[in-house]
Amino acid sequence: MSLLKRRFFARPVLEVAPELIGKYLVHQVGDETLSARIVEVEAYAGPEDQASHARFGPTPRAKIMFGPAGMAYVYLIYGMYDCFNIVTGTDGEASAVLVRGVAVASRSTGSGSSPLPGKTNGPGKLCRVLGITRKHNGLDLTTGVPLGIHDRKEPPPSLTATPRIGVDYAGEWASRPWRWVEAGPR
DNA sequence: ATCCAGATGGTC
């Protein structure tokens, strides 16, 4: 397991997002390590992208998207759920990847390991299961502590691209195929 | 299986 460095994230979001499928999201909480394989992501680009939080410019909430890549962007949605994003792109170029789904999550301590809900779908549930909240907003993921993205020597998964979820307000931008899912058994 | 209302609070 190798920790992904800033160089990986500091590229165009449409390049980074699909490559994040199959990577591992690892969260150290106390003496426990929660890890999960990323299986679903969405790309959100700069101010032009009418589905992106960056469309209003660097507001207090979205300003993190305009900063350096490799930072966590966690926001509250619908008053009760948190959503976890990874900032991408070069500094000043706003973009981020929303992590919507993980699989083969596991919890491990010094003594042993136990499976977590083998599957999660939806960004809110994901944060719930992995214990990610707005307190993690602005965290540098490239340090790996307490949160990081790791690579693993595995064959690249095959992907399916679809429009993004829940962005019908975004006009023509809503139909762009900027959501990627690991192609799985039917 | 699908449909839908309600919860709940930050953001613009």
Added chain:
DNA sequence: ACCATCTGGATA
């Protein structure tokens, strides 16, 4: 007023 959502209950 509007959400990058989820749940439980109703319907079929």
